[in-house]
Amino acid sequence: FMGLNAVRFLSLVSLILVFSSTIFVMVTNIKAVNAFEANKSNSTMLEDCDYIEGSTVPNQPAGVFWAVVASLLIIFQTVVLFLSEVSWPIAFFDRFFPVLGSQFGLGALGIFQCLISTQILSHHVDDFTLVSAFFLFAIGCLNMFLGLLFREKAKAKRSIRSWRAEAKGILPTHADNRPVFVNATPSYVSSVFTESKAPQHETSEYGTWRSTEKAGYGFGRQGEKAAGLRGFILQKPEESLPRYVTPP
Incomplete structure (x- = not known):
């Protein structure tokens, strides 16, 4: 993280230097x-020069136009x-993009x-523009190496x-591309089935056959305690053998 x-x-600094040096060259x-x-x-010797003296403008038809366009494209x-x-x-x-x-x-x-x-270095420029272009070329080579090393990551x-x-540990560091499954059953259908299956409690005395709140104690200790609170005595059924079993 720190190295990248x-x-x-450095890449931002080199781009700023090239931006300012290109404006300086254009001026x-x-x-x-x-x-x-x-x-x-006043002088006819200048007409035979390939470049205008003290500039990167070629001494040819529309040379000034293309020189300015090249500088504007570099700035853009x-x-x-x-x-x-x-x-x-x-x-x-x-x-x-x-x-x-x-x-x-x-x-x-x-x-x-x-x-x-390389577009800048292919012309005769001043020292400031030369150093800025060399710096940008070095950073460009480094970015290409890092691109091959880390690829899209x-x-x-x-x-x-x-x-x-990652420092907070709240958000995931990668995107989950798995499909999201949702409940396709409409809410009103589930509510209808829930209401139909919901137990209907009626007001009745405790211990009757309609009461379901305290059912399921059986003949164990909890059942004896619940029966004792109501004033009943819970007795275990007598042990007996099935009719088809021969007594000993």
Whole structure:
């Protein structure tokens, strides 16, 4: 639990660093493009460059557009991965992005992180962006390893809610997939049979043949005590042999 959450914390930090560094690169690219357009009429040597000086923007038709789109996609991906790491909203990911939901492991998350970092590292960037991308790539490789190790149980093992539930010992740690059996008999049917079979006690003297409250004492000690309280003497029947038995 602690190890997986430590990796989770480092993953969140790396995503925040990549998010901020991508915004910084996008601002730097826009400034470099503006400077390039301002000096374009004064110098013809800049037209032969593959990239605009001081940026990651290619010197080609619509190069600025695709550079900005790439930066926006990286920002969008980091936001989505950040939300999946904090498990909010988990129902949204379970329905629309199942690979980032609670039923999948950390392998897909690590693959996405490596793709983002390699996209950034494939360009000439500043030191801050370079370190952030390297950090994200290392965390992505670690998440892929943990995904292979724990598989789909990784997110359940690092879940804070399940850890609290196990600490309290109230909620079960796993879902019971067995079918639930319910009583198919309607309630009114059972009530009718219950009422029909219920004994009807009538007001009568104790010890009569209609009284069932104290029946079943027999000829033992309890029967003698109950008879004595009523003023009767309980005698045992005389021992006799059956008619078909020959007397000794």
